[in-house]
Amino acid sequence: MTTPGSQHFAASRPDPAEPAPEWLPLDRRTIAASTVVAAGALAATAVPAGSGLLLGGVGLAWVLLWTIGGTILGAAATAVIETARLAVTRYRVDAHRIERRVRFLSSSTTSLSTGRVRNVEISADLVQRRMGIATVRLASGETDGSRLILGALDREVAEELRRHLVAERAATDASELVRLDPGWVRYAPASVMTPLFGLLGIGIVFQVADWFGAVPEMLEWIWDRIGDLPIPVIAAGVLVLALVVGTIASVALFVENWWNLRLEHHEDGSLELHRGLLVGRHTSFDGRRIRGVTLHEPPGFRLLGAARLDVVASGVGTGKDDEGKKKQSPALVPASPRAVSAGAAGTILGEPVPPVLRAHPPAARRRRLVRAGAVVVAVTGASLVPAVIWPWLWWVPAVALVLSAASAIWASLDNARGLGHEITGGVVALRKGSLMRRTDVLGRDGILGWNIRRSPLQRRAGLATLVATTAGGSGAFRLPDVGREQAPALWRTAGPVWDHLAEPPGSRRVVTNAAKSDTRPGKT
Incomplete structure (x- = not known):
C-alpha cells in the first residue's frame, strides 16, 4: 500500500512491454483541509449577515439557525463533495506522461507529456501547510497554456514530482536575483x-x-x-x-x-519563484520558453521611481486557457525600485533593458490631442443636459469642461511621451500607454512575425500600428503609431521571411505595401 511521501516516479521505461505505472489516489487530508477552509469562509460571512439580520429585527434564534446552521451545512456539503472527488480521481506519472483520470458517470483523462511541461507551481494555503499537503499546477509549452491540476498531494510527493518534471533544470546552479524588501x-x-x-x-x-x-x-x-x-x-x-x-x-x-519573495535564476535560464503569506507558492519557469519580460509603470509607480516585472513565457499569462482554467500568473517582481526590476529583467534576458527608447513622430502626438479634444466635447455636451433641465446646475458644464480638458490633455501628452521603441542585438523594446504604461522587452529569437495595420487617418499621417507575435504571454504585443521610416527596422527583426517588404529608403509605399500583404506570421 502506498503511503504519503513514499511514491517514486519512474525514471525511464526502456521496455515497451513493461506495464504502465499504477493509478495513485490524491491525498485524503485534502478533505479535512477543504472543509476547514470552507467553514472559515462561511463563518466570516455569517458575522456581517447575522448582524444585518439582527438590525433588521429578526429574532436571535432565527439568526443563530441561519448563521451557525448554514456554516455547519456548508462545511458538511464541502466534505461530501471532496470525498466524492477523491473517490473518482486518480493520477499516474512515468518518464513520458503525467495523467489525471476522473471516473464518475463518464470517464475523462487529462494527459500532458512530461517533456512539454514548462511551468510547475506548488501552492499551499495556511491549512494545507499545517497538514503537510499542497496543490500542484502544471502548464504545458503551448501558447494557450494547457493546465493540469492535482489537488492535493503530500508535500514531499509534490516536491518529488516537481523535481521529476524539471530534473535537468533542478540540477543546475542557481543565483538569487531578488529578495523582498519590506x-x-x-x-x-x-x-x-x-x-x-x-x-x-x-x-x-x-x-x-x-x-x-x-x-x-x-x-x-x-x-x-x-x-x-x-x-x-x-x-x-x-x-x-x-x-x-x-x-x-x-x-x-x-x-x-x-511575502517571503525569493526569485532565483538557473544557469540554463530557468527561474524559481517563492512567495506568499497565507498561500505559499513555489513556481518554476522553463528558461527555454521565456520569450521576454514586461515592465509595468503606471503614473503612481513612475512618480515614485518604481516598476513591476512580469515574465513573457509560453503557458503563462492573464485570463483562461482553452479549457477554461486560469493561466499561471506571469508576475515575477512586485512594485519595487525600477533599478531592481530592470536589473532582474537584464539578467533574465541576457542583456540590459534599453535605458532610452526612440520617440515616435510628432504626428503620433497630434493624433492623441485630437482624440482628447473629442473627449472634452463629448463630456461637456453630456453635462449640458442636467444644466438645461435644472438651471441651478449651471456650474456642472463648467466643471466638466475644466476637469475633462485637464485630464484628457495630460493623458494624451503623457501617452505620446511614453511611445517608444528600441532594437539591440538581442532584444526589441516596445513601450506604450499612460495610465497602464508598459514596456515589453522581447527576445529577438522569439519573435515569430509582425502584423502591420493602418487606418485611413494613419496612412494620411504616415504612421502604422505594428503587432509583434510571439509564443508567450498574450501572443501579440501592440506598438501604435510607428513612423513610416521606423517600421522597416522593426519588422526586419522577425527574420528573412519579411525581406520582401523592404523598399528603397524614402519610398512612401513601404508601409502601405506591407499593410496590403498577408501579414500573418510566417507568410511570404
Missing part, C-alpha cells in the same frame, strides 16, 4: 487599482445592506450627518474614503501575495 510595501498604494479597490469596498457595504433592505435607513443616517455640506466637499470626502479603503486593501494584497 519597505517595498510603500509602492502598493500607488497602483491604479487602489481607488477601484476602495469603490469596490464601498459597493460591497451597500450590497450587504441591500440584502437586508437596510439601504434607505443607511442613506438616511449618512445624509443626516453630511447633508448640510456642499456637494464638492461631499464628493471629495467620498474620494478620500475610497482612497483610504483602497490603500488598506492594496497593502493587504501586497503582503499576502509577495
Whole structure:
C-alpha cells in the first residue's frame, strides 16, 4: 500500500512491454483541509449577515439557525463533495506522461507529456501547510497554456514530482536575483487599482445592506450627518474614503501575495519563484520558453521611481486557457525600485533593458490631442443636459469642461511621451500607454512575425500600428503609431521571411505595401 511521501516516479521505461505505472489516489487530508477552509469562509460571512439580520429585527434564534446552521451545512456539503472527488480521481506519472483520470458517470483523462511541461507551481494555503499537503499546477509549452491540476498531494510527493518534471533544470546552479524588501510595501498604494479597490469596498457595504433592505435607513443616517455640506466637499470626502479603503486593501494584497519573495535564476535560464503569506507558492519557469519580460509603470509607480516585472513565457499569462482554467500568473517582481526590476529583467534576458527608447513622430502626438479634444466635447455636451433641465446646475458644464480638458490633455501628452521603441542585438523594446504604461522587452529569437495595420487617418499621417507575435504571454504585443521610416527596422527583426517588404529608403509605399500583404506570421 502506498503511503504519503513514499511514491517514486519512474525514471525511464526502456521496455515497451513493461506495464504502465499504477493509478495513485490524491491525498485524503485534502478533505479535512477543504472543509476547514470552507467553514472559515462561511463563518466570516455569517458575522456581517447575522448582524444585518439582527438590525433588521429578526429574532436571535432565527439568526443563530441561519448563521451557525448554514456554516455547519456548508462545511458538511464541502466534505461530501471532496470525498466524492477523491473517490473518482486518480493520477499516474512515468518518464513520458503525467495523467489525471476522473471516473464518475463518464470517464475523462487529462494527459500532458512530461517533456512539454514548462511551468510547475506548488501552492499551499495556511491549512494545507499545517497538514503537510499542497496543490500542484502544471502548464504545458503551448501558447494557450494547457493546465493540469492535482489537488492535493503530500508535500514531499509534490516536491518529488516537481523535481521529476524539471530534473535537468533542478540540477543546475542557481543565483538569487531578488529578495523582498519590506519597505517595498510603500509602492502598493500607488497602483491604479487602489481607488477601484476602495469603490469596490464601498459597493460591497451597500450590497450587504441591500440584502437586508437596510439601504434607505443607511442613506438616511449618512445624509443626516453630511447633508448640510456642499456637494464638492461631499464628493471629495467620498474620494478620500475610497482612497483610504483602497490603500488598506492594496497593502493587504501586497503582503499576502509577495511575502517571503525569493526569485532565483538557473544557469540554463530557468527561474524559481517563492512567495506568499497565507498561500505559499513555489513556481518554476522553463528558461527555454521565456520569450521576454514586461515592465509595468503606471503614473503612481513612475512618480515614485518604481516598476513591476512580469515574465513573457509560453503557458503563462492573464485570463483562461482553452479549457477554461486560469493561466499561471506571469508576475515575477512586485512594485519595487525600477533599478531592481530592470536589473532582474537584464539578467533574465541576457542583456540590459534599453535605458532610452526612440520617440515616435510628432504626428503620433497630434493624433492623441485630437482624440482628447473629442473627449472634452463629448463630456461637456453630456453635462449640458442636467444644466438645461435644472438651471441651478449651471456650474456642472463648467466643471466638466475644466476637469475633462485637464485630464484628457495630460493623458494624451503623457501617452505620446511614453511611445517608444528600441532594437539591440538581442532584444526589441516596445513601450506604450499612460495610465497602464508598459514596456515589453522581447527576445529577438522569439519573435515569430509582425502584423502591420493602418487606418485611413494613419496612412494620411504616415504612421502604422505594428503587432509583434510571439509564443508567450498574450501572443501579440501592440506598438501604435510607428513612423513610416521606423517600421522597416522593426519588422526586419522577425527574420528573412519579411525581406520582401523592404523598399528603397524614402519610398512612401513601404508601409502601405506591407499593410496590403498577408501579414500573418510566417507568410511570404
